[in-house]
Amino acid sequence: MKYCDDVIIKKIDEYISLNKNKIVDDLLELVRVPSVKGEAKPDAPFGEKCAEMLDKTALLFEYNGFKTDINHIDGYALSYYGEGDKSIGLFAHTDVVPVDDKWQVCKPFEPVVKEGYIFGRGCNDDKSGVIETLYAAKIIRDLGLDFNSKLVMFSGSNEESGMEDISAFAAKEQMPDVSLVPDAMYPCICGERSMIKFDIVSKNKTTTIKKFHGGEAFNIVLGELNAELVYSDELWMQISNVCGNNENFVISKDADTIYITSKGVAKHVMDAETAVNAAMVMADMLAKCPAIGDNDAKLLNDISSYLKDCYGTGFGIAHNDDIFGKLVCANGIVRLTENGNIKLTFDCRIGLSYDLEDVKRQIHISCGDAWTVENADGSIGYNMDDDAPAKRVLEDVYASISGIDGVQGYRIAAGTYARKLKNAYPIGTVAYYKAEPYPMPEGHGGIHQPDEMMSIDAFLEAIKILVCLLLELDKLIN
Ligand SMILES: [Zn+2]
Known part of the structure; x- marks a missing residue:
């Protein structure tokens, strides 16, 4: 089936090419605000910079003629276009993850344009989603395209660190009939795992x-x-013997301390199968040294059993979900508390067939009398039917515009605003088939990485795709 006739597509292309500089400038302007979560202040629940960012975004929508309400208490803004009994939501976030000192191409909040790419923190994740939303609405209005729904455009400021903004929206506002979350990939996301951090x-x-x-x-x-x-x-001798020339350990000593660094392989939780946890490497080694003493040896054995695989076997929660696959449970942070207790932080991603409360209960049980579970913070995922009409529209429109056939919606282990909404699908903000390759060093250029970057052509294409998606969803629900 053909979506969006050629005449409309041509008009959209012309509009975008005429307004290209304006679109890029508006995005750069948003990237200049360092909207990383900060200390809560009155009317700035996620810090002054996130509040400033929200005001700036609201002003941009207002300036472009879209009525906008800011909710300063919960940290989001809502802009509107159109009338109609049915509504379509667009949800993007203006906050960004923190930066480090490894940026090479530019300073994180002093964006640059180079060889067709924008560089700067948030240029992709997810300030591109905000600008994509704004211009999709402008194009529909300015070209007078047939649109009979009410468009509700949400700009949030707490997506990266708690999602309190979207939770407040879900509690207080009317849920749109269908929603898109331009913060992910094409053709769409149609399911997210449940998660627990503890x-x-x-x-x-x-x-x-x-x-x-x-x-x-x-x-x-x-x-x-x-x-x-x-x-x-005695302990120094045992450690020296066990470590030998093992390159996974660096050991040294002075009069009253033995220093050991253990090395593993760091990977994202969802690649945990090929990662090696450095705490397990350390615990396994030290447990072979009797001079560590019975008390600490017991603690190290426990740690080793909790970390022995990345499927939660140590907590008795290993599980295989028909749709989402194996449960993943991995550890990323280890500390000795001020009181001298060992604390491990875990991230667990779970298919929907395993109830979150059951998972929590089982973790408590497996910790027994020796360990306590603290700060367990869970979020329930969702799964859309493969034949859901809105999902089919997203897949077909993407295939029609990109010329790439047969790509289906993805189910992922990460979380977006969609998990707090109803009938919501995350989509892309970058149509990668339009991007010229740009070589970057390993660990640079991606979202959440230093030198975060985005192809301008691929971004402009995403605006066009969004307009067509909105026109087709509008037909579907009216
Ligand atoms: Zn994002």
């Missing part, structure tokens, strides 16, 4: 271990652990 803390304090420290991100398998132990000749 800590386990040892009830016993360590006796020989003085430091046990590694990791900054809960969703990256721990790649390096630093430990310090109370020095004794």
Whole structure:
């Protein structure tokens, strides 16, 4: 089936090419605001920069003629276009993840355009989604395209760190009949796993271990652990023997401390099968050294059993979901608390056939009397029917515009706003088939990475796709 006739497509292409500089400038302007989560202030629940970002976004929609309401308390803005009994929601976020000092092409919040690409934190994730939304609405209005629904455009400021903005929206506002979340990929996402993040803390304090420290991100398998132990000749000898010339360990000592660094392989939680957890490497090694003492040896054995695979076997929660596949449970952060207890942070991604409360209960049970579970924070995923009419429209429109046939919606382990909405599908903001390759060093250029970048042509194509998706969804629901 052919979607969006050629005359309309040609008009959209002309509009975008006429307005290209304006579109890019508007995006660059948003990237200049360092909207990383900060300390809560009155009317700025996620920090002053996120609030400033929201005001700026609202002003941009207002300036372009779209009535906008800002909810300062919950940190979101709603802009509107059109009338109609039926509504279509568009949900994008203006907040970004923190930056590090590894940026090479530009400073994170001083974006540049180079060889057809924009560089800067948030240029892709997800300020592109905000601008894509704005221009899709403008195109429908300015070209006078037939559209009979009410368009509800949500700009959030807490997607990356808690999703309190969208939770408040879901609690307070009317749910659109169908929604798109331009923050993902094409043709669409049609399911997300449930997730739980939790800590386990040892009830016993360590006796020989003085430091046990590694990791900054809960969703990256721990790649390096630093430990310090109370020095004794016997322990030093045993550790030296066990480590030998093993390149996974670096050991040294002074009069009262043994220093050990263990190395694993850091990977994202969803690639945990090929990762190696550095805390497990450390625990397995130290457990072979009797001089560590019975108390600490017991703690290390427990750690080893919790980390022995990435499927949650150590917690008794291993599970295979027909649709989403194997449960994944991985550890990213390890600390010794001020009181001398060991604390491990886990990220667990679960298919929908395993009830979240049952998972939590089982984790509690497996921790028994030796460990406590803390900060368990869960979020339930969703799954759309393969034949859902809106999903079919998204797949068919994408195939029609891209010329790429047969691509179906994906089910993912990550979370987007869609999990808090009803009848919502994440879609792309970058049509990669339009992107010229741009070589970057490993670990650079992607979302959440230093030198985050986005092809301008691929982004402009995404605006066109969104217009066509909205026109077809409008026909579907009216
Ligand atoms: Zn995002």
